[in-house]
Amino acid sequence: MDGNIGDVLKSLITETLKALNLEEGEIFLEHPSDLRHGDYSSNVALVLGKKVKREPVALAVELVEKLNEKLPKEISKIEVAGAGFINFYLAPSFFRAKMAEIVAPGNGDNFGRLPLLKNKLILVEFTDPNPFKQFHIGHLMSNTVGESISRLISFAGANVKRICYQGDVGRHVALAIWGIRLLKVPFPAETAPLSEKVKYLGQAYALGATHAKDTPENEVEIKSINQKIYDRSDQEVNELYDQGREWSLEHFEEIYEKLGTKFDQYFFESVAAPRGLEIVKKFFKKGVFVESEGAIVLPEEKSGLHTRVFINSQGLATYEAKEVALAEMKEEVFPSDLSIVITANEVNEYFKVLLSALQFTAPNLASKTQHISHGLLKLPEGKMSSRTGDVITAETLLSDLENKALEKMKDRELNNEEKRKAAELISIAAIKYSILKQKTGKDIIFDIEKALSFEGDSGPYIQYTHTRAESVLRKAKEQNLIILDPNIDFSTENPADILSDLERYLYRFPEIVERSLNEMEPHYIATYLMEVSGYFNSFYANTKIIDIENKFSHYNLGLTAATSFVLKNGLYLLGIGVPEKM
RNA sequence: GCCCCUGUAGUUCAACGGAUAGAACUGCGGACUUCUAAGCCGUCAAUCGAGGUUCGAUUCCUCGCGGGGGCACCA
Secondary structure, three states: OOOOHHHHHHHHHHHHHHHOOOOOOOOOEEOOOOHHHOOEEEOHHHHHHHHOOOOHHHHHHHHHHHHHHOOOOOEEEEEEEOOOEEEEEEOHHHHHHHHHHHHOOOOHHHOOOOOOOOOOEEEEEOOOOOOOOOOEHHHHHHHHHHHHHHHHHHHOOOEEEEEEEEOOOOHHHHHHHHHHHHOOOOOOOOOOOHHHHHHHHHHHHHHHHHHOOOOHHHHHHHHHHHHHHHHOOOHHHHHHHHHHHHHHHHHHHHHHHHHOOOOOEEEEHHHHHHHHHHHHHHHHHOOOOEEEOOEEEEOOHHHOOOOEEEEOOOOOEOHHHHHHHHHHHHHHHOOOOEEEEEEEHHHHHHHHHHHHHHHHHOHHHHHOEEEEEEOOEEEOOEOOEOOOOEOOEHHHHHHHHHHHHHHHOOOOOOOHHHHHHHHHHHHHHHHHHHHHOOOOOOOEEOOHHHHOOOOOOOHHHHHHHHHHHHHHHHHHHHOOOOOOOOOOOHHHHOOOOOOOHHHHHHOOHHHHHHHHHHHOOOHHHHHHHHHHHHHHHHHHHHOOOOOOOOOOHHHHHHHHHHHHHHHHHHHHHOOOOOOOOO
């Protein structure tokens, strides 16, 4: 198959228009949302009809007549429909060839890969949890979106570096350390399990945050601790700080491994802070930043943004100043073509100010920084807060999901290790899919009951479809059956063919990947995998795939193999693995 | 008050300005007893309101109403 059939059609249309002395700049070609309207559809006649004052349907008919003169062999039929749409139906031979291409040795695992970002170095910063605070489902969200986008970019050929920026200094740390004094529970011993240590820190933080505003003295103490953390002047604070920081980071590492993220580089606020001070002071002298009420701010009202504090009246760098430094620190380690930062959308306004500051401090970095924001993960009951300790931690959620998966598998003939592995993959699929199935910017109402159901529109449903396909293929291999014999010429053997929806969908995978990449929106892949799964399950229910009586059984096996590759690669792009059995 | 985001079946989500607005869950009704029923088939059910632009609007614009977020020393 040479080139993309869509491009072939576009140039064919352009040529045909030319032959009729017509012209249209960009030919718009799409897959109709309904397969009954063909595989491709163009609205040229509608657009052009208006321009040349012709009735669209009549124009479309004329175009089709002309198109039919040079019909490529991949097209079986062209029709005029509706208000003047031209619909193209692909020929069975096209699909046969496509399927053969997908399942050919060495191709399947790479199906969907694109060379679009070859030789680019792209940074993706995401997750960004704060040591001393819990890793909750909000971080799960950032991690899920970030990992998926990283994999997409990498699938498009770029060299991706995953970055994690962690707030190891700042008020939240001071609150945690201050909170330790209020905790009745003793400081965990070095030998205590990590989960206990982390829980202790989370409690300390919650307690500190709750009581901080009880008395004015509390605020003074907390500010003092915050200062001590920055200048490391207090032995006791140093010890608590170093210990807590280490535990937190160790704990995060466990979670990343489970989630399938491997960061290439970590950056810390404690390093960014002094550097941020330096940069802001330098540009303060140049008049970019100004003093206001004892703080150093970037005055932005005139550009419609908020004025924000970069150095507070205590002389400490705020998140804004640190972030300005972070951009430079990243660039030093990885001189990139593009630097993506993924955060929750609550900082959208703030991020605009940051980019505005970067225009002054490092204009070259400002132009290649891209901010992607995701919505917040909300529970049907209401918002959660780590300040009050009212959070669902990632750990708790994942283990609930795992237990549920184990229970579902209790009658399966799998050994315990297989079950455990499958349950882990299933739990991650459930949570990640529920995050990625919708547009990135929107809030997610996370219903735990639904996520635990694993039915219908869910990650486990897609995994299940994949394992079913694999199970059939395994049986076929045991019987030494051929999977899609490329030597058989279908065009002569099977003329009165009925195409299945499945094959009409499978070949589109690379287009879906491309669109997801262009818009940085993994949900297109999620939706597509769901559709493919539905088509496969129908096919599976209606067709005896392994059937010695049927001489096209090998082609049905080919469809099964192609489905398996598409689902596996697609799930990979969502950051989801596939169990061998489930 | 100002700024940003958002409003689609009972619920959770889709729909690159196109055709009869698509899924899943729920409800109701089925089939099979063949390769994994976490499955399959059928059915009920929706574009917040009013204008405008357009051959065509869920999509773009204006206004209104509802929801979320932000508005200086937290991140």
